[in-house]
Amino acid sequence: MEKIVLPDIPNLNQIEVYLASGGFEPAKKAFAKTPDEIIDEVKKSGLRGRGGAAFSAGLKWSFMPKTTDKPKYLAINGDESEPGSFKDRQIFEDNPFQLIEGAIITCYAIGAKTAYLYIRGEYHKWVKIMEKAVAEAYDRGFLGGKMKETFGTEFSCELYVHKGAGAYICGEESSLMNSIEGLRGYPRIKPPFPAQRGLWGNPTTINNVETITNVPAIIKNGWEWFSSIGAPKHPGTILFGISGHVNKPGVYELPSGILLTELIYDVAGGVTGNKKIKCVIPGGSSMPPLRGDQLEGVRMDAESLKEAGSAIGTGGVMVMDEDTNLLKVLLRIAHFYHHESCGQCTPCREGTGWMEKTLHRIDEGHGTSQDLDLLINVANNIEGNTICALGDAAAWPVKFMIARFRDEFEKYVRKDISIPVLNKVHSMRSTAVPLADLRK
């Protein structure tokens, strides 16, 4: 199987090796085309964002205004803070120059003169790696003013690394922009969308690191080649980060649409201690969890997972065996979102705290069945009522974990206490709950 983002070439992170393997040829090829042709090519390839929303990359680029006096920007999202997601660091480490080349081609396509690569603050080591790689690219004339000679084109662009400082919310595109501008990482209300008013009020495109790293390969091999890999509606390879109770956790690049069971049992070596699976979160902690008996036949691409009642997210698969205490897991997830809520919107700021406290009460042995309904009610009141998707991300795990594992959660609550509930809340007892419309 051909790998696109992390090819099996030793020392590809050294610029000589990257050049010897055909590096920066796609950029040369791209400069022979018009920006519109590149956008069209990427659009036709079917490349979808790898950061969670799986939105068409080419379509996103086409939203950038063609005629404007304002400077345009590209922001590359390497904040990677979603629990269960650890793929971008592999790209920084193993294939930094393909990411840089992807940034150059994307800048050319959308007409941006400046790109910022946002890397989370905890990744000190990988920030240094990328800063070194960027400096090397400048030295060789692949970035900056010297590009005109290297590529024989009028176009030139700058790439800067921006280091975050520990905030999950900065992975949300609008708070990422605020963070680059030197502000608190507060998400912005949309519209206006970043393509209209982004960084410093100028047109901006934000793409995930993995998305950008795919671009040179599409330009090199053409859209037909790319669109023939993996699932037709979500083509290409995906970096799956598998963690939890599996024998061989790690990052694996595989064609989209691979069976989830194949991923767990064949690629990741099966469940530790040969146990059964109780629960799998297929796309990072904010995606709805699947029951162990829901896994057969589920394929790992955006459409199939949506049908199965979850979402592809960042491709971070967390596997939990039959002995896992899901209450503790959910409490930990709720704690995370409470900690990371930026505090702008009341439903999220307060609701995440309530959910954590209620789960804590159940964990202490004082919970009742009504608490489970209460949790779902609070989650429903957060979902869709906040500026950014962190609200939904906090609500989904609670809502779907309790709905799908109601039998298990009932075991943790006391039956001898019954508190009358004034507003009878809707109880989602069925385990086959259709996923509420997944908003883009």
Place this chain on the structure above:
Amino acid sequence: MEFKFTEDNLARIEAARKKYPTALAAVMDTVYIAQEQNGYISNEVMEELANVLGIDKVNVLSVVTFYTMYHTKPMGKYHIQVCTNVSCMLRGAYELWDGVKEKLGLDHMKVSPDSRFSLEEVECMGACGYAPMIAVNEDYYENLNKEKVFEILDSLK
């Protein structure tokens, strides 16, 4: 206590300043530089930082208090960060966390009396496939168990 940036650091701030169209955007890089020099961000540091960049002090304060990696109090020489998020937790992170707490005699965000260690329970560090993990200052240590963590702690002088 008065705070002044070293000449080297002033040059680094100038380089950071050039990355952005506004001075304000360089604030995050500059706070990192200040923290590296001073160990933590005090009021005096924020004042000097605002002067150097020519921005309002409130802008510095708002950033320093938002991001978890900026410290407004002195931390230990070795800042131990233990991830207890889901992937790590599934592979025994709480055992590590309890062990480290007991061994160092510290709790979340506390500093040892000799200022050698400080301890923090952190959210997902992006090492889920190599769990459980701890970080000491800027370095990751992965695929750990209690014994290995104690070895690491013992090696820190």
